[in-house]
Amino acid sequence: MNIRQWLSGIVVFLLAPSLLFAGLWVKNSLNEVRALDAGLSALNAASGLESAIRARMLQDDPLSDLAPPEIRPALQMSEEEAVEYQLSLTVFRDAETVHGALRGARSAIRLLFQSAKISSVISPQASELAYLISDTLPTVIIESSAMVHGGLRLAEKPELNLWDKMAIPVQGGQFKVSADTVTRVTNMTIGMLPEAGTADLRMLSDNYRASNGIYQNAGSRLLMSTSAAQTGQDIEAGPVLDAWPELANATMDLWAGSVAYLTAELEERRSATSLGVVLAGTVGLLVIAAAFGLAIVLSRAVAERTQKEFDKLGYHDPLTGLPNRRGLMSALEVEAGTEPEGFPALMLLDIRRFKAINNRYGDEVGDSVLRSIAEDLAVFGDTDDFIVRTGGTEFAILRRNVTDQKSFHELGEKIVQHLARERNVDGFDISLESCIGYAIGTVRQQATEQLIMDATLALRSVKQRNTLSVCQFHPNMRAQFEKNTEIAKDLLEAMNSGHILAWFQPQICAKSDTVVGAEALVRWVDAENGVRYPGAFLPAAEEAGYMERVDRCVRKQALAMTARLRENCPIPFHVGLNVTASVLIDEDCVALLLEEVEAAGLKPDCVSIEILEAVMIDEFAATPIKANIAKLSELGFFIELDDFGTGHSSITSLRDLKVDRVKIDRSFVRGVDSDPELQKFTRALIQLARSLDISTLAEGVETEAERTWLADHGCDVIQGFLVSKAVPEADLFKQIAERAARTETPPHPLAASASV
Incomplete structure (x- = not known):
C-alpha cells in the first residue's frame, strides 16, 4: 500500500x-x-x-x-x-x-x-x-x-x-x-x-x-x-x-x-x-467539503461491506430490522465485561393472542403489526437501549445502566398501556394485549444467561396470572420454577397410578333441600401426602403442559360417577364440568365432549358445562367459542355461566350465549343477609336472571342466614360449605340419600350403597 x-x-x-x-x-x-x-x-x-x-x-x-x-x-x-x-x-x-x-x-x-x-x-x-x-x-x-x-x-x-x-x-x-x-x-x-x-x-x-x-x-x-x-x-x-x-x-x-x-x-x-x-447542516457541509470525494466513496463502500458482514453473521431480524436473539447474547457478553454505575436490566415483552390477529387479518397484516411494535419500542426506549426481537411475538429491551428501578418498571407499564390502544395497521383498527417480565442484574460476570433466565421467569409469572401487567423477577420465582418442575414429574406419575381423583361439591335446591347436582373438582390423593388441593399442583401442571390430561381425567371420573348414580337412582341431577377456553376454542370440542358423555352411557342433558364469561373478552377467540357453546346447547348440554356479577359478565353475554343457569359469585353472597348495600346488587342479579328465564345458583354459601335470604329472594340452587365441602363419590352418594330421606317416605335407593 x-x-x-x-x-x-x-x-x-x-x-x-x-x-x-x-x-x-x-x-x-x-x-x-x-x-x-x-x-x-x-x-x-x-x-x-x-x-x-x-x-x-x-x-x-x-x-x-x-x-x-x-x-x-x-x-x-x-x-x-x-x-x-x-x-x-x-x-x-x-x-x-x-x-x-x-x-x-x-x-x-x-x-x-x-x-x-x-x-x-x-x-x-x-x-x-x-x-x-x-x-x-x-x-x-x-x-x-x-x-x-x-x-x-x-x-x-x-x-x-x-x-x-x-x-x-x-x-x-x-x-x-x-x-x-x-x-x-x-x-x-x-x-x-x-x-x-x-x-x-x-x-x-x-x-x-x-x-x-x-x-x-x-x-x-x-x-x-x-x-x-x-x-x-x-x-x-x-x-x-x-x-x-x-x-x-x-x-x-x-x-x-x-x-x-x-x-x-x-x-x-x-x-x-x-x-x-441548522447546526447539523453546518457541520455536515463542513465535513462534506473536507472529504467530498474520497470519503464519500470509501465510506459508502465500508458501510455496504459492514452491512453485508453483519447480515452474514445473522445478528438481525429481517422482518423488523431489530437485532435478534443472537445479537442480544452478543450484547450481554459485551456488557458482562463493563463496570458502569448501575446494573444491566432486561425487559421481555410478549404479545398475547397474536395468532388470532394472523387468523383474522392474514400474515401480512400480522407482520405489519410486529413492525409497528418495533417502531413503538424505539420511541419509548432510551437512546442507549438495545431493542431486540427475540423471536415470534417476543421482544426485549436491554438497558445497560439502570440506576432507578422504579422508572424502569414505569417504562414497562407505559409500553403495555400504549400497545393496548387501538392502532390502524394496513387499514384495520387493532389493539394488542401484552405483558412484560423484567430482571435487573447484580453480578456482571453472570449477566448473560442468568439475566435472560430471570426475565423469562418473570414473564412466565405474569402470563400465568393472565393479566396485562408488568412483573419484576424475584428469587422466589426461580425456586418456584424448580419446585414446579419436581411437582410436574410427580404429577405425571400420580396420573399414571390413579391418584388424581374427581371430588364433588353438592348443589342443593334452595327450597326442597335435595341434591340436584354437584361440581366436579380435582384432588391429588395419596397415602404419603394425603389430600392435595388444586392450588398446590395445577400451576405446575399448566407449566408442564399437563392441564388437558388432568381435565380429561376429571371428566372421565365425573361422568362415570354420574352414570352409577343414574343407574341406582334416576333423580334429576347435573354434574358440573369446568371447561377451559383452550378446550372450548378447539374445533373438535363438541365432538370430544359428546363422545366422552356417550362413552359413559349418559345423555348430554345431565351434564352441565361451566364456562367463565372472561373467556369471551377476546373478540377473536370468542367467535369459535360461541359457535361451540351454541352446538353444545343444541345437543342438550346444560350451559352454566360461572362467576356471574364479578365484572366480566354482562347482558351481552346472556344475550349471545344460550345460558341455562348463572352462578352468582361468592363475593355477592358472603354476608348478604346483613348487608343492605350488598342485598341491592345480589337481588338485582337474581331478578335480571329470572326476567330472562335463567335459573340461579349461589356459590360460597356458608351460613343458614345467607341461605334463607337467598331462598326468600328467588335463588334456585345453593352451593357452599354450609351444604358440604367437595367430597369423594361415596360421601356424595351418602349425602344424596340422607337429604332425600328427609323428604321421602320410602327408603331411598342409594341408602344401602351409601351405608356400605
Whole structure:
C-alpha cells in the first residue's frame, strides 16, 4: 500500500464517522420537524372545533352552519381519511341529538390525530393527554348527554317495561367508566409532567372532578328512581338536567387546556429541533467539503461491506430490522465485561393472542403489526437501549445502566398501556394485549444467561396470572420454577397410578333441600401426602403442559360417577364440568365432549358445562367459542355461566350465549343477609336472571342466614360449605340419600350403597 492509500485511509477513518453522524442528524431532525408540524396542524384543527362543540352541546337543534377548521399543509391526509373526516363533520353538523353530533366531532378529532400520528411525536409523559383529547373527554360529554336524553325520554312515557329500566343503568355505567378514567388519568399524568406549565391543567382537572362529583350524585338519583319507577312521572330527571351544563363546560375546559399544553410542548420542541437542523447542516457541509470525494466513496463502500458482514453473521431480524436473539447474547457478553454505575436490566415483552390477529387479518397484516411494535419500542426506549426481537411475538429491551428501578418498571407499564390502544395497521383498527417480565442484574460476570433466565421467569409469572401487567423477577420465582418442575414429574406419575381423583361439591335446591347436582373438582390423593388441593399442583401442571390430561381425567371420573348414580337412582341431577377456553376454542370440542358423555352411557342433558364469561373478552377467540357453546346447547348440554356479577359478565353475554343457569359469585353472597348495600346488587342479579328465564345458583354459601335470604329472594340452587365441602363419590352418594330421606317416605335407593 503506497502513501496515498495510507492517507486516504486515514481521511476516511477520521471523517467518515463525522459525516455519517451529521447526515443522520440532519435527516432525523428534518423528519422530526415534519412530524411535529403535522402534530401541531392536527392540534390546531382540533382546537378550531372547540367553539362549535361548545355551541352544539348546549343547544337542542343542529348547527345551522359549520366552517371546517383550517388544516395546514403539514398534515397530509390520505384521500380515504379526508373523505371520512368530511363525513364526520357532516354528522357533527346535522345530527339531531347532542350526543349524536358530538360522536361526529369525536370521530373527526380521532382522524386528525391518527393522520398526524400524534402519539409518536409527543413525550411519553404526556401521551395520555392525547388520548383524553381524542377519546375519553368527548366520550364523557357524549355519554352524559345520552344519559340526560334517555332520562327525559323515559320521563315522558306513561308506562315503563324491563328494558326501559335497564337502559339508564347501562348508559350510566358507560358514562361512569369514561368519567372515572379521566379522573384517574389526569391524576397520574399531571403528576408525571414537568412542573412548569401544569398549574392550569391542575386547576382545570380539579374543576372537572368537582363537576363530575355533582353530576354523578344526580345520576345516582336518576338511577334509583328509574329502578323503582312504574311510570315516567316517577323518574327524577331534573337533577341530571341541571348538573349537565356545568359538567359539559368543565369537561370542555379540561379538553381545551390539554390541547393548549400539547401545543406548547410541540412548539417548544420544534424550536429546539429547528436549531438542531441548522447546526447539523453546518457541520455536515463542513465535513462534506473536507472529504467530498474520497470519503464519500470509501465510506459508502465500508458501510455496504459492514452491512453485508453483519447480515452474514445473522445478528438481525429481517422482518423488523431489530437485532435478534443472537445479537442480544452478543450484547450481554459485551456488557458482562463493563463496570458502569448501575446494573444491566432486561425487559421481555410478549404479545398475547397474536395468532388470532394472523387468523383474522392474514400474515401480512400480522407482520405489519410486529413492525409497528418495533417502531413503538424505539420511541419509548432510551437512546442507549438495545431493542431486540427475540423471536415470534417476543421482544426485549436491554438497558445497560439502570440506576432507578422504579422508572424502569414505569417504562414497562407505559409500553403495555400504549400497545393496548387501538392502532390502524394496513387499514384495520387493532389493539394488542401484552405483558412484560423484567430482571435487573447484580453480578456482571453472570449477566448473560442468568439475566435472560430471570426475565423469562418473570414473564412466565405474569402470563400465568393472565393479566396485562408488568412483573419484576424475584428469587422466589426461580425456586418456584424448580419446585414446579419436581411437582410436574410427580404429577405425571400420580396420573399414571390413579391418584388424581374427581371430588364433588353438592348443589342443593334452595327450597326442597335435595341434591340436584354437584361440581366436579380435582384432588391429588395419596397415602404419603394425603389430600392435595388444586392450588398446590395445577400451576405446575399448566407449566408442564399437563392441564388437558388432568381435565380429561376429571371428566372421565365425573361422568362415570354420574352414570352409577343414574343407574341406582334416576333423580334429576347435573354434574358440573369446568371447561377451559383452550378446550372450548378447539374445533373438535363438541365432538370430544359428546363422545366422552356417550362413552359413559349418559345423555348430554345431565351434564352441565361451566364456562367463565372472561373467556369471551377476546373478540377473536370468542367467535369459535360461541359457535361451540351454541352446538353444545343444541345437543342438550346444560350451559352454566360461572362467576356471574364479578365484572366480566354482562347482558351481552346472556344475550349471545344460550345460558341455562348463572352462578352468582361468592363475593355477592358472603354476608348478604346483613348487608343492605350488598342485598341491592345480589337481588338485582337474581331478578335480571329470572326476567330472562335463567335459573340461579349461589356459590360460597356458608351460613343458614345467607341461605334463607337467598331462598326468600328467588335463588334456585345453593352451593357452599354450609351444604358440604367437595367430597369423594361415596360421601356424595351418602349425602344424596340422607337429604332425600328427609323428604321421602320410602327408603331411598342409594341408602344401602351409601351405608356400605
